[in-house]
Amino acid sequence: MFGLSGKYESLVEKVDRSQRLSRDEASVLAGAPLALLGLLASRVKERKSGREVYYNRNFHIEPTNICVFNCRFCSYRRPAGASDAWDYSEEEILAQVEAHRDSGATEIHIVGGVHPQHDIYYYADLIRKVKRILPQASVKAFTAIELAYMIDKAGLTPHDGLALLKEAGMEAIPGGGAEIFDEAIRARICPEKGSSETxxxxxxxxxxxxxxxxxxxxxxxxxxxxxxxxxxxxxRTLQDETGGFNAFIPLKYRSRHNSMSEVGEVSVVEDMRMTALARVYLDNFPHIKAYWPMFGKTTAQIALAFGADDMDGTIDDSTKIYSMAGAEDQSPAMTAADMERLIRDAGYLPVERDTFYNPVKK
Known part of the structure; x- marks a missing residue:
């Protein structure tokens, strides 16, 4: 139906047979007609999750935007003492949790700047207190870069540091801080940050x-x-080894208020191409997320036709990371009914989930 050239026909056959693509084949497929990419990604998505699209009831805690690193793409980070820096006290953080006691939230997402003073013992104690207020909600907390800093500051090994946080009640880790693994690009955009291997x-x-x-x-x-x-x-290689990833989230660079603003932003077409190729290539990842506070609601809906099967959560206007970088939703919040309507309007079946993609009984 697409008048395919031979270079695409063999790739379509591999995807339809659930055969793994090589890096070279992925490079070829990245240049395929957008409609073809969308069709292939949709087929992969439906093999994994049918017509279901997931969301959850969540809120974010961002303890501080003070950060020891100064990534060139970041619109969120502020140095200590800046007029628009924040560094919430423990009491202020726990008050945010208390405000969501009756919200029905099943997940608390905690990320922020890499604070120069707080170590892992501070955060482990904080998680214990958060869980006392909302014991039924899973705590998904800290990027790998935050973790590496706080664990090293405490003089612990990664194993012992993570075990301490797990004992305190941390049940999952978000995917932030990966940026781009290529070391040469990383040296240009986030030279102070931990390495891809970290x-x-x-x-x-x-x-x-x-x-x-x-x-x-x-x-x-x-x-x-x-x-x-x-x-x-x-x-994909690490997932083959461990099987521990739940979802992959393509995050679009937003160009407002950072030192790379002259780069501009890629188109929605490029967003869909990235989402679709990720769904086809990451054959061992259960889920691909269309993170609506970054994409915007309409673009996130479109991404569901390009392989995404998760819209993230209700958020409740609790994250500033993308709004500070110029995302269209400056106060990101949706109700569960809003989420379900967006998913249905895109032609899919909404499923409320917990952090681990278990359906929530209503």
Whole structure:
């Protein structure tokens, strides 16, 4: 139906037979007609989750935007003492949790800047207090970069540090901090940040001790498709080894209020191409997320036709990371009814889930 050339026909056959694509084949497929990419990604998505699209009731806690690193793409980070920096006290953080006691939230997502003073013992104690207020909600907390810093500051090994946080009540780890794994690109956009191997090693250790995690990529800046596919390949390899990733989240670079603004932003067409290729290439990842606070609601709906099967959560206007970078939703919040309507309007069946993709009984 697409008048395919031979170079695409063989790839279509491999995808339809659930055969793994090589990096070279992924590079070829990245240039395929967008409609073909969408069709292939939709077929893969339906093999994995049918017509179901997931969401959850969640909220974020962002303890601080003070950070020891200064990533060039970041619109969120502020140095200590800046007029628009924040550093919430423990009492202020627990008040945010208390405000959601009756919200029905099943997940608390905690990420922020890499604070120069707080170590893992501070955060473990914080998690224990959070869980006392909302024991029924899973705590998904800290990027691998945050974890590496706080664990090292306390003089612990990654195993012992993660075990301490797990004992305190941390049940999952988000995927942030991965950015792009290519070391040369990383040196340009986040030279002070931990290495790609640091990120991968932290997630590997988390999987070994029974903590499930997500994974991300930051795309649409100075990288190219070769770098993107290399990133996907490293994730697929680790997933083959551990099986510990729940979902992959493609994160679009947003250009407002950071030192890379002249780069601009890629198109929605490129967003769909990235989402679709990720769904086809990451054959061992159960889920691909269309993170609506980053994409915007309409683009996230479109991404459901390009392989995504998760819309993230209700958020409740509790994250500033993408709004500070110019995302269209400056106060991101939706009700469960809003989420279900968006999913149904896109032609799919909404399923409320917990952090681990178990359906929530209503």
């Amino acid at each position: 990120w991968l090693a932290m997630h590997r250790e988390a999987h070994r001790i029974g903590i499930s995690t997500n994974a991300t990529i930051l795309y649409g800046h100075v990288e190219n498709w070769e770098h993107r596919i290399d990133h996907l390949d490293r994730l």
